[in-house]
Amino acid sequence: MPAEFDFIDWLRRRQKPSALVQLPAGDDLAVVNWPAANLLLVGVDQVLDGVHFDSAVHSPRAIGRKVMNRNLSDCAAMACLPAAAVVAAGLPLGCSIDYAKELYLGMEEAGGQFGCEIIGGDTGSWPGKLALSVTILGRSAGIAPITRSGAKAGDQIYLTGKLGGSILGRHMTFRPRIDQARAIASRFTVTAMIDLSDGLSRDLAHICGQSHLAAHLESAKIPIHEDAIELFKRDGIPPLDHALNDGEDHELLFTSPNEIPADLATRIGIMAEGSAITLDNHPLPPRGWQHQL
Amino acid sequence: MPAEFDFIDWLRRRQKPSALVQLPAGDDLAVVNWPAANLLLVGVDQVLDGVHFDSAVHSPRAIGRKVMNRNLSDCAAMACLPAAAVVAAGLPLGCSIDYAKELYLGMEEAGGQFGCEIIGGDTGSWPGKLALSVTILGRSAGIAPITRSGAKAGDQIYLTGKLGGSILGRHMTFRPRIDQARAIASRFTVTAMIDLSDGLSRDLAHICGQSHLAAHLESAKIPIHEDAIELFKRDGIPPLDHALNDGEDHELLFTSPNEIPADLATRIGIMAEGSAITLDNHPLPPRGWQHQL
Numbered sequence A, B: 001m002p003a004e005f006d007f008i009d010w011l012r013r014r015q016k017p018s019a020l021v022q023l024p025a026g027d028d029l030a031v032v033n034w035p036a037a038n039l040l041l042v043g044v045d046q047v048l049d050g051v052h053f054d055s056a057v058h059s060p061r062a063i064g065r066k067v068m069n070r071n072l073s074d075c076a077a078m079a080c081l082p083a084a085a086v087v088a089a090g091l092p093l094g095c096s097i098d099y100a101k102e103l104y105l106g107m108e109e110a111g112g113q114f115g116c117e118i119i120g121g122d123t124g125s126w127p128g129k130l131a132l133s134v135t136i137l138g139r140s141a142g143i144a145p146i147t148r149s150g151a152k153a154g155d156q157i158y159l160t161g162k163l164g165g166s167i168l169g170r171h172m173t174f175r176p177r178i179d180q181a182r183a184i185a186s187r188f189t190v191t192a193m194i195d196l197s198d199g200l201s202r203d204l205a206h207i208c209g210q211s212h213l214a215a216h217l218e219s220a221k222i223p224i225h226e227d228a229i230e231l232f233k234r235d236g237i238p239p240l241d242h243a244l245n246d247g248e249d250h251e252l253l254f255t256s257p258n259e260i261p262a263d264l265a266t267r268i269g270i271m272a273e274g275s276a277i278t279l280d281n282h283p284l285p286p287r288g289w290q291h292q293l
Helices: A004-014 A060-078 A097-112 A178-187 A200-211 A226-235 A239-245 B004-014 B060-078 B097-112 B178-187 B200-211 B226-235 B239-245
Strands: A021-023 A030-032 A040-048 A081-092 A117-126 A131-139 A156-159 A192-195 A214-217 A252-256 A266-272 A277-279 B021-023 B030-032 B040-048 B081-092 B117-126 B131-139 B156-159 B192-195 B214-217 B252-256 B266-272 B277-279
Touching (some): A004 A097, A004 A117, A030 A081, A030 A117, A040 A060, A040 B131, A060 A081, A060 A097, A060 A131, A060 A178, A060 A192, A081 A178, A097 A117, A131 B040, A131 B081, A131 B131, A178 A252, A192 A200, A200 A214, A200 A239, A200 A252, A226 A239, B004 B097, B004 B117, B030 B117, B040 B060, B060 B097, B060 B178, B060 B192, B081 B178, B097 B117, B178 B252, B192 B200, B200 B214, B200 B239, B200 B277
Parallel strands (some): A040 B117, A117 B040, A214 A277, B081 B117, B214 B277
Antiparallel strands (some): A021 A030, A030 B040, A040 A131, A040 B030, A081 A131, A156 A252, A156 A266, A214 A266, B040 B131, B081 B131, B156 B266, B214 B266
């Protein structure tokens, strides 16, 4: 009968030799030779069946890609490079080895695009639904980590890409903006940055709250994704509302005193003294996606 | 209405200042100033409702302690010191903030005994059962990590503590053997080590497999826990069988060419050329706990 350990053997055989990883998955812990002069960044992000994906609809490959890409997007938000990842998977009883391998291949595929290898994991089956979490290790690699708390009054607010309607499919297929984050942060002063997972109105509130500042947006400047327009045709909610409040765009929102070229990011507003968030001088409440406990 | 972000605010306020942690939980990633000359060890271990605990029976404080202690036990198995941890929690819909806090306090309590702080996390509620995973970062701190693969023919096989019957309660309350691991590894040559999570017969097979050696145990030497005797009275399975095959003892099994004092560990057998595992010269099949996929 196929069992957990066969899967772990399979994982172990997929490990590639690496300068960073002294001892890969397969022991109690993996051993990493952390590169000197690099800050270590660490965080965890999970996907849960029925919340972040629907196992009846989405393929295990796509689910695996999504959980890894969410973590890679956190690296983008700090302008660091992903170094390695570990995975915890709670697999429904009766889940096949092939399904588990597809989850892993999805994670491997997403991580592989940025040289991020899976170096450890814990898989178990249970009388529950699929729960998958990835912990990512990032390294600063010459760029000081960019937090949410460093914005200054007078900084411009910028955004990569276009927003809204990710539920039509992009929430499963987005590409983490690591290359853009590194390119922008190496050429310009970036004072605060976040990736848009909960929606612009809510994620901007994080920058404002942690930087103790207000923010003023101009609606005409906000780039609206064609998916937001498509969604408007179905639900009647204006495309701008989708752009402001839909979650899981995974674009970068950042502040800078510099003028950033339009091919890198779009200027959508300005940081100011105070604590209000406004759109065209009217209050903009945070309406993005929030898990209710 | 209480919501996820209130919980994250609460977590953030609990963070203590630390020389290691430059930026704690509350941003996209935590930032750690990794201490030079320390290898970084990393791994993840989860607990799932109905498999590793029963939410109808066990308190959230005890569940939190268990998941952290499982990870700390992995540090013990490598003879490293825990440095920091991140947590992913999939909370059942309707789970109260107080329940989530109790989970966290259990993890904090267990980690705090070894100076291991929680520096990041992802909490979300879902239409599923409680799934909780911890990723631990360990540091070598002057002792080279001890793997499963370094045993040599002729090494003695040692064990800390007594085995069997952990299901009677110890599987929720065990104390990770970090102090013992560091004390033994700093005074003696330890060639291979593992913590007993799946049962002696199965975990010894990991050392044999990864060291490419056989192992010969003496039944009279194996320390049997009084819980194994109590369990025998209930299920009729001999105490020795419980000691050999029950999981979640979380004692240390290790190999050494040295004579280790009896107050530190018990000698239970010897490593040899070959691949067989025997008990009193009869084959001992691995019968420990294995998740079935």
